[in-house]
Amino acid sequence: xxxxxxxxxxxxxxxxxxxxxxxxxxxxxxxxxxxxxxxxxxxxxxxxxxxxxxxxxxxxxxxxxxxxxxxxxxxxxxxxxxxxxxxxxxxxxxxxxxxxxxxxxxxxxxxxxxxxxxxxxxxxxxxxxxxxxxxxxxxxxxxxxxxxxxxxxxxxxxxxxxxxxxxxxxxxxxxxxxxxxxxxxxxxxxxxxxxxxxxxxxxxxxxxxxxxxxxxx
Ligand code: SF4
Numbered sequence: 001x002x003x004x005x006x007x008x009x010x011x012x013x014x015x016x017x018x019x020x021x022x023x024x025x026x027x028x029x030x031x032x033x034x035x036x037x038x039x040x041x042x043x044x045x046x047x048x049x050x051x052x053x054x055x056x057x058x059x060x061x062x063x064x065x066x067x068x069x070x071x072x073x074x075x076x077x078x079x080x081x082x083x084x085x086x087x088x089x090x091x092x093x094x095x096x097x098x099x100x101x102x103x104x105x106x107x108x109x110x111x112x113x114x115x116x117x118x119x120x121x122x123x124x125x126x127x128x129x130x131x132x133x134x135x136x137x138x139x140x141x142x143x144x145x146x147x148x149x150x151x152x153x154x155x156x157x158x159x160x161x162x163x164x165x166x167x168x169x170x171x172x173x174x175x176x177x178x179x180x181x182x183x184x185x186x187x188x189x190x191x192x193x194x195x196x197x198x199x200x201x202x203x204x205x206x207x208x209x210x211x212x213x214x215x216x217x
Contacts, residue, residue, distance in 0.1 A: 085108055085192055162182035163182060
């Protein structure tokens with residue numbers, strides 16, 4: 001409104017300011033404190049004549065603070081979604097993650113996250129996120145919980161047994177094979193270069209031929 005008033009120029013401005021003063025006085029007289037809380041009142045009576053700053057900030061907005069400001073810890077990490085490996089800053093309060101955003105210090109992403117990476121908070125805090133090992137035994141109709149050590153031992157036992165049972169030392173003509181087709185490895189996009197390197201070393205050393213990753217850059 002004030003902008004429109006100033007655009008009138010000359011006598012128009014004087015008239016407009018006069019009538020605005022009367023209007024403000026009348027409104028305040030009639031509505032009291034309620035009128036003082038209106039943005040227009042603050043704009044006409046305060047220092048923010050253009051209505052771009054303090055005049056148009058509501059008390060509710062004034063009470064808001066960024067989640068980053070309330071965090072008691074900031075941890076640097078890497079986005080878990082794909083092999084680009086964008087840097088993240090993870091804000092937490094009282095041991096709970098409250099916000100995740102791009103890390104400006106990352107030479108890879110320089111503070112940026114794609115929409116998927118930006119949704120990392122919901123990945124971490126979703127109530128549907130599985131945070132324990134679930135197991136459905138052969139022939140079973142229901143899933144059951146397993147502790148991690150038990151699950152890891154079961155996987156290791158199965159790999160050792162499969163490797164021994166399916167080991168191919170030579171082919172029909174006596175040529176060396178030294179391999180197993182009894183198991184394979186398919187990595188996920190969340191694996192970084194170092195993890196993929198170690199996995200490739202491990203599975204090749206075990207004699208596996210099919211060692212793959214589902215992601216490609
Ligand atoms: S999912 Fe997006 S933010 Fe995450 S590492 Fe890949 S490109 Fe970066």
